[in-house]
Amino acid sequence: MTASSGILRRKVGRLLAGASLTLAALAGPAAAQTLTIESWRNDDADVWNSKIIPAFNKAHPNIKVQFKADPPTEYNAALNARLAGGTAGDLITCRPFDASLDLFKKGHLTSVNDVKGMENFSPVAKSAWTTDDGKDTFCVPMASVIHGFIYNKEIFDELKLTPPKTAAEFKTVLDKIKADGKYTPLAMGTADQWEAATMGFQNIGVNYWKGEEGRKALIEGKQKLTDEPYVKTFAELASWAPYMGRGYQAQKYPDTQNLFALGRAAIYPAGSWDIPIFRQQADFEFDAFAPPVPEGSQKCYISDHTDIAIGINAKSKNVEAAKTFLAWVASPEFAEIYANELPGFFPLSNAKVNLKDPVAAKFASWRGTCESSIRNSYQILSRGTPNLENELWNVSAQVLNGTLKPEEAAKKVQDGLASWYQPQK
Amino acid sequence: MSTGAAVTGNEATTAAPGRRFPLHIVVFLAPAVAIYTLFSIYPLVDTIRLSLYTGDASGQLRFAGLDNFRALFFDPAWSGQFWNALGNNLIFFLIHMVVQNGIGLGLAMLLSLPHLAGGSVYRTLLFLPTMLSVVIIGFIWQLMLNPLWGIAETLMRAVGLGSFFGPYLGEESTALVTISLISVWQFVGIPMMLIYAALLNIPDDLTDAATVDGAGPFSIFWFIKLPLILPTLGVVSILTFVANFNAFDLIYAVKGALAGPNFSTDILGTFFYRTFFGYQLQVGSPTMGATVATAMLVIILLGVLVYLFGVQRRLQRHTF
Numbered sequence: 215m216t217a218s219s220g221i222l223r224r225k226v227g228r229l230l231a232g233a234s235l236t237l238a239a240l241a242g243p244a245a246a247q248t249l250t251i252e253s254w255r256n257d258d259a260d261v262w263n264s265k266i267i268p269a270f271n272k273a274h275p276n277i278k279v280q281f282k283a284d285p286p287t288e289y290n291a292a293l294n295a296r297l298a299g300g301t302a303g304d305l306i307t308c309r310p311f312d313a314s315l316d317l318f319k320k321g322h323l324t325s326v327n328d329v330k331g332m333e334n335f336s337p338v339a340k341s342a343w344t345t346d347d348g349k350d351t352f353c354v355p356m357a358s359v360i361h362g363f364i365y366n367k368e369i370f371d372e373l374k375l376t377p378p379k380t381a382a383e384f385k386t387v388l389d390k391i392k393a394d395g396k397y398t399p400l401a402m403g404t405a406d407q408w409e410a411a412t413m414g415f416q417n418i419g420v421n422y423w424k425g426e427e428g429r430k431a432l433i434e435g436k437q438k439l440t441d442e443p444y445v446k447t448f449a450e451l452a453s454w455a456p457y458m459g460r461g462y463q464a465q466k467y468p469d470t471q472n473l474f475a476l477g478r479a480a481i482y483p484a485g486s487w488d489i490p491i492f493r494q495q496a497d498f499e500f501d502a503f504a505p506p507v508p509e510g511s512q513k514c515y516i517s518d519h520t521d522i523a524i525g526i527n528a529k530s531k532n533v534e535a536a537k538t539f540l541a542w543v544a545s546p547e548f549a550e551i552y553a554n555e556l557p558g559f560f561p562l563s564n565a566k567v568n569l570k571d572p573v574a575a576k577f578a579s580w581r582g583t584c585e586s587s588i589r590n591s592y593q594i595l596s597r598g599t600p601n602l603e604n605e606l607w608n609v610s611a612q613v614l615n616g617t618l619k620p621e622e623a624a625k626k627v628q629d630g631l632a633s634w635y636q637p638q639k
Numbered sequence: 640m641s642t643g644a645a646v647t648g649n650e651a652t653t654a655a656p657g658r659r660f661p662l663h664i665v666v667f668l669a670p671a672v673a674i675y676t677l678f679s680i681y682p683l684v685d686t687i688r689l690s691l692y693t694g695d696a697s698g699q700l701r702f703a704g705l706d707n708f709r710a711l712f713f714d715p716a717w718s719g720q721f722w723n724a725l726g727n728n729l730i731f732f733l734i735h736m737v738v739q740n741g742i743g744l745g746l747a748m749l750l751s752l753p754h755l756a757g758g759s760v761y762r763t764l765l766f767l768p769t770m771l772s773v774v775i776i777g778f779i780w781q782l783m784l785n786p787l788w789g790i791a792e793t794l795m796r797a798v799g800l801g802s803f804f805g806p807y808l809g810e811e812s813t814a815l816v817t818i819s820l821i822s823v824w825q826f827v828g829i830p831m832m833l834i835y836a837a838l839l840n841i842p843d844d845l846t847d848a849a850t851v852d853g854a855g856p857f858s859i860f861w862f863i864k865l866p867l868i869l870p871t872l873g874v875v876s877i878l879t880f881v882a883n884f885n886a887f888d889l890i891y892a893v894k895g896a897l898a899g900p901n902f903s904t905d906i907l908g909t910f911f912y913r914t915f916f917g918y919q920l921q922v923g924s925p926t927m928g929a930t931v932a933t934a935m936l937v938i939i940l941l942g943v944l945v946y947l948f949g950v951q952r953r954l955q956r957h958t959f
Binding site for chain 2: 291294311320404407408460461464465466469473602607611612617618634
């Protein structure tokens with residue numbers, strides 16, 4: 215009894231010693247060179263694992279990279295918790311503007327001013343990840359997303375429609391689709407709220423507030439959200455309601471995507487990130503048109519929103535390896551791979567990139583014909599309580615639901631902003 | 640009389656002077672006290688402490704007294720949302736009290752019928768949703784109620800109610816009630832089981848005697864069974880109250896943390912989540928979140944106190 219238990223103990227001891235040795239062997243050299251990326255792009259995990267990381271490893275075989283993603287809506291909360299607990303990965307995917315600026319100010323992100331290749335980015339591309347005084351950039355810009363409208367080419371051919379250029383033409387097209395009765399003219403729902411604000415308000419609004427001009431005027435307090443351009447945007451949005459699907463108030467984003475991908479809706483107010491999803495799911499040809507311009511407008515504007523970047527966790531033990539990775543992210547090689555593997559995410563670097571997806575290329579081509587602007591609620595204006603972005607979700611959905619008039623919506627967001635933002639008081 | 644005397648005798652011996660402090664009491668209490676202190680009392684106290692601080696941009700905390708509570712109750716940016724969430728939470732609770740516990744009581748009565756065939760099958764089926772994940776429940780009901788491809792409209796049309804169908808989950812006037820009823824559907828098994836167990840405890844002699852005295856089924860329920868299960872109904876009510884004021888998951892799963900449309904489904908749990916963790920561009924605030932959590936604690940505490948002193952003490956218990 216005692217003898218056998220003694221043998222057993224010795225055996226277990228040897229086993230444990232062996233196991234800990236192997237663990238140490240595994241952990242030792244690997245830990246120094248393994249980088250973990252925190253991201254909200256769980257849709258892109260495949261592309262990262264099969265294309266982007268292997269491409270990086272061709273040049274840097276001794277640095278292992280792991281891609282770890284949370285669902286988009288949980289990312290900020292989960293990341294903050296992990297950063298506070300000291301268990302976050304080495305590389306942090308950065309949300310634009312204040313969410314990341316907040317992380318930098320709290321000392322969770324390091325400055326990336328000295329990363330090789332930062333000179334490939336224009337100040338506008340870096341604006342979303344630079345301190346207010348312009349001194350420090352804390353994330354390497356990866357991509358922007360562009361808003362527009364994706365349409366079902368087969369339905370347009372069947373009903374003999376041409377893509378509209380002006381708001382009036384847009385209405386005519388919607389009316390014709392509605393009169394035909396076979397298809398839902400506009401695929402959009404308000405249940406998730408952000409669709410209404412992002413694909414609706416920000417998508418068409420740039421044409422009314424004249425892009426950067428209006429965005430800056432709002433920040434400087436020279437314009438109010440109750441001014442004509444904003445009320446007109448809400449009014450235009452309100453006029454969409456009759457063309458949307460039955461029960462759109464309870465329609466969620468995946469419902470909207472399915473409605474279009476199944477060929478049951480003709481026009482889809484889009485973010486360019488939808489392109490790869492429709493490439494996979496839709497078995498019809500689709501194309502895109504830029505947000506229709508209001509009557510009498512000379513220039514067109516697009517929402518070309520700096521959306522995604524990547525920075526270094528200040529507590530990372532592998533800062534040098536992380537910098538090597540970021541330098542590669544800043545290179546033209548990364549831009550080319552990223553843009554083509556994830557069509558709809560447009561690189562922000564100055565490198566010339568050849569886009570192979572025709573619809574993505576069309577979105578990108580608007581950069582040449584229209585003026586680019588970022589979403590007006592992202593810089594500075596969402597720092598207080600209530601924050602402008604979440605307020606815009608709320609009122610845009612309500613305007614589409616018909617529970618708030620355009621003027622009331624404008625007044626509500628203006629009142630909220632003026633309650634804490636000095637230049638707007 | 641004799642038992643009373645025995646008890647007094649016992650008390651006299653325990654209180655006898657010069658006896659050593661009974662160490663075994665400490666030993667038996669220690670595990671529970673240690674675990675509750677570590678995982679319940681300490682976090683609670685620390686939450687209350689945190690609610691008295693405020694953080695700046697660099698994450699440094701400084702003492703702020705009751706400023707956070709002043710903001711929560713009186714600053715329109717916070718108080719509007721707080722009172723709205725509290726109001727919605729009350730409606731959420733009332734619907735559970737009336738519908739869930741009402742139906743639970745009814746089902747328990749039916750299940751305890753003496754000659755019910757297949758009782759255990761019904762019991763299992765009715766209890767089943769309780770064991771499913773809230774995320775699954777939310778997903779299934781959203782699909783069924785979906786105006787684009789849901790089955791609800793077809794079913795309603797089949798029974799001639801098609802014109803009453805609407806995007807229930809998407810309209811301000813119906814969203815909260817709809818979500819409450821989904822939750823009722825899921826959890827109706829719990830009051831049913833508790834009440835059913837209480838009903839089984841009632842000896843047949845009592846009902847038999849009442850029958851002999853000429854009482855009908857309604858009188859038996861009203862004058863015999865209901866008074867005997869009142870303590871259980873009290874427990875069910877307080878469980879419902881605490882669960883509803885802590886609720887979060889179903890609404891988060893179905894409507895997200897912004898609890899739309901226009902915060903019509905926002906309850907204290909989702910309001911707390913948004914405040915503490917942040918949402919989209921709203922940056923989370925641990926101190927303000929702790930304030931909301933403390934307010935929730937006080938609300939639940941008040942409710943429980945009202946129950947303990949207003950209801951519990953007046954209940955008569957009967958043992959057989």
